[in-house]
Amino acid sequence: MSYKSSFSGNNRGGFAPRKGRGGWGRPFAKPREPVKPDIEKYPLGKLLQTLQASDLIPEQNGLSHKAAITDCQYIASYNWLNNSTPTIIVPGKPAQWTPLQDPPRLKEDSGQYFRDPNAARYPDFPMAPVVHAILGSDPDYCPTRVNLFACGSTLGNLLRFVRGMDKAFRFNIEVIGNTVFFVRKENDPKEIIMDVHGFGHSFPEAYTTWDNEVKGSETHQRIVQYTFGDLKCLVRFECDGYIKPDGRTSNHKSPTKSSNRHTSSSTEDEDDLLKALLGTAVSQTLHATTNGSDTIIIKHGGSEVPQNSVFDLKTRSIRSKWGIDMNEVYPLLWLKQIPNFIAAYHDGNGLFQDIRVQDVREDVQKWEKDNVDAIHRLSILLGKIIEMAKEDARGLLEVYYTGTGGLEVRSQYGEGTHALPVELMNKWADNETPLEIPDSDESDDAAFDFDDAHSSKQGWKLDWEEEEPDYTACSAEDCGYCGTCTY
Template sequence: MLKERCLKGLGEILAEIPLESIQPRDGLITTKVNITSLTSYNLLPKPRKTIVVPGSPPIWSPPKTPRKLKPDEGRYPIDANRFVFRHCPLEPVFRALSLTRPRMRLTDIDLVTDRRNLRLLLAFVAGKKNVFRIDAEQVHNTTLFTSWTPRAVCYFRGEDGYGHEFERAATRPPRGFRDSIAHHRVIRYRFGDVNLILRHEVDACTGSAEEIRRVMPTSETRVTPTGYTVLKGGAFVAPSRVVEIKTRPAGKLVRVSRATEQLWFSQTPVLGIGVYDGTGTFTKIVERDVSRTGVLKTWEENHQVQLKMLAALLRAVVELGRTSGWKRYALVASDETVKIFNLADQVGQGLPVDLRYLWE
């Protein structure tokens, strides 16, 4: 069923990359090089069609324990960017870059992607038999990966854990950002021989909200040709303050290993874990600096083969995109093969024309 939904809207097969054909190159360095934090933004509710740049994540402020919470219930967007920016989910990345780094050009960037896509492809090269799709677009020499999900929103019925409710209880939104639905951060680094820009969601940041309060949203606004508003405001937080939040049932070993892969790709240094019992009472909250304690480096060392295979796969896709003349296409992984399909509809989607100056 999922595979059928992944194929919806796709045309002919353009190429295939079998798992067995992906060979890690000797001497390839997969330690991230030249990590640079570029920009960030907050997404406001969909009807407002607005982002705030650089915005601010919520402030990490875990409650005293024990603390009883209700389970997650209601409607949540699966991918907030795709939910708000339906025609081009990567558009806010480039809108934010054009505001905070107006002189930056993207001619030397091989790939722009969400963190989720790299995790899916890493699982593929590791031999996990997951079916997934990634939409792609070629802009000059740069490949754009867009996350794809079967639907835009999901519904929780009080039986699916406490992740969203714990985030609310353990964070404080800075004044001026109380109606934000998500905060995203954009970083750049070299992975293997691929120069990439990566977007990832930020759950929270450590420290005081005072500097955020001093730089509130201003009256400086830009209205884009696509009908969105870009509002300048907030403050860009230091990389060392970024926090990922997780929850775990009591009785299970509280380990960072299950989250380390996610933290590694975005170089997120702090992990906050809420531990709850069968009644929904959070009995313990653990905060760990996984960067300072060497957890991220250890994970990297233990996954060199998979990371080298991932770097080889990314390079193969980038080169195919550059030399093939493809415009918009999709990667579908199943049966130990990544198949690349042409999109049946090439009109009305993709990167807005006015943003292509970033490659000039």
């Protein structure tokens, strides 16, 4: 087996199905049309303005700053548990990278996978768990300083638009306090990804493991904060997993020879002690009622994992004539500030013998420098949308793009859709009574110090010194399985 960075460990256990990523094992699969917004089911509101990417020129729009991402910090996180009642665990924990010494031949993907797990689990207010996680994790957090709250999907769509790509999309906008919320909008909250093939689900099921304190998790969602141009942004995204700094896993059976770049002073005895402590911890629960009988259960458990240890992954067949187009991966890693990327290649029949674990920070920095014009256009576009939202009497807009022409900014149809329930809107607007996640046990806080030189909340920057899309195998959150980059 070939690794750019190599690890060894055990197979994954207790993994619930994830949203689609990864490769296809059929080299001549017929390309599929991307899913387009359904304007019959969800009618469009009044058109307010159409924005053309060609008009977003820095010199003509008074852009006075360098549009780069700086000062990135991990803010909060949560896991969705696979329960019948909507349940999150805060801060949760990503699945751990646990590669196999003797790789098996994996079965092809089967089953149903939600396009947006947040909306599928909590359709009325898919952004509510994020606010619960932030205000519950840090009662002193000040929402009034945040200009934009978005997810990797909505920002990724806007970035593709300014780069001249023709993928249709739609999302809602609401102004709450000083913050403009971008809320992802699919044709149905429980919309599933159709015609799933390949090994994009079975690979992470085999090669990553949910730690004991977050067993039963379905997905890990992270929120980072950074400055983009002159905007203070919060961005939520799904995380594929994390790499333990010393390359070992908490479920190891034998010593590991690791070439990983991280180091750790933890011993195997400390690992075993931590596992014992976490295994005996009793999680307390907060029931947060959002609307009548609508309830989300919020548990305390897991532990914070630093941003510089998380990764995104993609699978692909070695027979693919396209390979992995990193020019479509880097923009999404840039938006999410994810520093590690795992590329896993299979033989077309589920045997992965070429797995590359890569630190891609320098590559993403280079992408940022090479795409400064598109990044400046994105900064201008965000500024225009935010300005329009704050000038709107209701503060309820939506963005709609057909895949060609200009980007339409419209009023939301009818009464509109709110991003948060009333009580959370009030908390976010003035932060007078922030939610609090009760500590269950001191042992919940017993976690490895993953960074020798960084705070656990410190992210990484991609500014420089000098003056898509996840179709089946790509890494976009809103993969349309169009087949463009299959295998």
